[in-house]
Amino acid sequence: MTQYRIAVLVGSLRKDSFNRQLANAIVNLAPSEFSFNQLEIGDLPLYNQDDDAHQAGPVKRLKAEIADAQGLLFVTAEYNRSIPGVLKNAIDHASRPYGQSAWAGKPAGLLGASISSIGTAMAQQHLRNVLAYLDVPTLGQPEAFIHAKDGLFDSAGNIGPDGKAFLQNWMNKYVAWIKEQIG
Numbered sequence: 001m002t003q004y005r006i007a008v009l010v011g012s013l014r015k016d017s018f019n020r021q022l023a024n025a026i027v028n029l030a031p032s033e034f035s036f037n038q039l040e041i042g043d044l045p046l047y048n049q050d051d052d053a054h055q056a057g058p059v060k061r062l063k064a065e066i067a068d069a070q071g072l073l074f075v076t077a078e079y080n081r082s083i084p085g086v087l088k089n090a091i092d093h094a095s096r097p098y099g100q101s102a103w104a105g106k107p108a109g110l111l112g113a114s115i116s117s118i119g120t121a122m123a124q125q126h127l128r129n130v131l132a133y134l135d136v137p138t139l140g141q142p143e144a145f146i147h148a149k150d151g152l153f154d155s156a157g158n159i160g161p162d163g164k165a166f167l168q169n170w171m172n173k174y175v176a177w178i179k180e181q182i183g
């Protein structure tokens with residue numbers, strides 16, 4: 001049986017963020033041939049092009065983990081109607097120096113949760129624009145703009161009954177799409 005390795009990037013550093021909870025819970029809806037590795041992005045220095053020739057250890061680690069993955073899963077918060085700075089910083093680091101992007105060709109899924117009724121729609125749209133430039137194909141449908149409210153997670157931290165059918169459908173589509181992209 002083929003094993004699919006997925007790198008997970010959470011666009012929030014807060015330990016108990018909705019999106020970290022979502023990243024931890026959504027992977028339980030995937031089949032066993034999928035493994036997920038949540039990447040650390042909080043220890044990256046701020047991106048500075050002057051450092052491209054001598055990237056810091058955490059940057060090299062991030063790029064190696066992305067290179068080792070067959071696919072990507074972005075679970076992002078929305079800050080001020082866009083991508084959180086920590087996520088953009090990670091994207092910039094792993095795309096540099098020019099011509100040495102770790103992202104190119106890696107298929108990705110996007111989702112996110114927010115207390116807003118439109119979830120993370122704006123952040124995901126901005127993220128899609130950035131990823132398109134970096135040659136990262138993204139799952140188009142279904143979109144997952146999740147309204148974080150009571151019942152999203154159960155007491156064990158799994159997806160609660162209110163959102164389970166929707167998120168299981170999203171995961172099923174993501175799994176099929178990743179398999180199709182990887183071949």
